[in-house]
Amino acid sequence: MIEIIKSLIKEYYSKRRIITDMYIFKSRGQQIINVFPGLHAQKWKLFLHGTTDIPDVEQADKILDLERLEIAKQLYDLALRSLDYKQAKNEWNRIYGKAHISENKHEEMVNYSMGAFFWLGILTPYEYDISEPQIDESGKLLGMRLKPKEKPEDILKEVEKYVGKSEEED
């Protein structure tokens, strides 16, 4: 569940007007990665009526906002369910200080939901390491084995689109 919440939040904050395009090609045995900024509207080929090269930024913004709203509704729904489960909705509303949240404003829903997730302890601003305590046969602590950190999968996936998965990972 936490992973879903995290991915929704990440998705919400990654909706931008400007996106980057990555081009990877090989030249003389070297791999070259070029990154170019571009407009969403251009990427979607959303041009002003009657033109074939002027991006319709306004329409693209509307689509991005609808996307944000959709994600915010999902987050809001998860927050309400979590609060209900913990029977803490009333208390959180009191702390938050605003009982009515407009379901047409994604900013309001996201603020309310993220506040609730932090307050419930589902999300945390702290950075975690994970380690495994190891003891010997008589129960004496030997030390802590550090568990591997998560891979920056988003970056890897972005690169994979262009270069394909390596054999090792398959």
Next chain:
Amino acid sequence: MRLNKLTNVLVLQSKTPHTLIGGISGYGKGVWAEAYVTKHIGEWKVFDINSESRGEGMFYGFKQENNAMVERIDYLSNGLVKPKAYDNEIIMFLGNNLKKLKRLPRNIKICVFNEEWITNEDLKNFLAFNESQIGFMDTVFEIHDDQHITLTEFYEYMMRVSMPSKERQQLKDFGGGHYMTINTLKRRARSLLRSGLFWNDSKDIPDYFEYLNLDKSVRYPDAITTYSRYLIDNPYTSYVCMNVLIKKFIEYIELRESEVPLLFYVRELNDFYRMKDPPQYVIEIQENLDKILRKGRFLGKSKIMLVCDTQLLNDIPTYMFNSFNKYILFRLPLGDSKRILNKATIPPQYLLALSRLEVGYYMGVISGAFQYPCMALPTLHKKAEPDFDVFEHLTNLYGAKNYSSSIFIKEG
């Protein structure tokens, strides 16, 4: 802010508890070893038996105060473990350095060995280093009908045979007595007698010094006992001291005098293996350590555990290295760490990583399985630091005892 999430505890089983810690200087082997052995205090009687000039074994009585260490303890244990001090019985063996120091903290006991504990064979190992000297000593024992001869008696006898006397004539009749052999043995006996290790002046004992009493220490398992050879001023006497100490322990255990489990922590195990052609008194130390390892879990009635550390794995002979089943490896050069491949299958990149490990990180190899990367929990007690004078601190706490009036110092 970083927090450490702890997963389920993993138990790493080993039939034999003996542990070897490897790592070049300054990367955490001493910290790990001290932290590990102190966890046994109370259940096991813990002895720190190779504390030398730096006085590392005298810090157990102080709480950890180093901020970085305290923070790491807090971080690794999620605040569950707090710094702690332990009862520390510090025993120093009498040596000529006391003549320079004259005063020592009052909580430090100075011990000596009783000459009566040394058998004729021991005496031969301490004094005779070649066939000619061994033959000579056997002749002396033969003349005395194999009766027990103490170091003092032997020295007095050597004094008599080094000048015209009936003893000298008798020795000649037995076919022995080259003057070089006599002088060499006499000189070695004198140097041992003057070292203070076998000091037996009845006025000094028990006012200033006492005979080593293992039983008394074993009966108090809530304290860690540190044996220090700081007062001994030369390597020869230091090795003889270690020889007698380990021999007394083996004797104590084999005679089934106690059922208390015993844990021996030997710092710098390589101290006993660095000589290319070791004399018999060093070989005996090696044999006794090997004996403990090979006996496995118990000797006599006591469970026994050996925790040793060494800078390099290659400093330890193969038979000794292979007898351990638990290895804790801090930063080690690649050529050295390859030796652990005898005990576990480890991909080469891990060994490469081992040569670049940061302070406090280690690889554990227990019962043929390796764990990497692991982080050591620092000692809960204070760890030796170069700018912390432990003698001064102990003196401030317990006061100082002045040894100037002892016969040992007056005569010296």
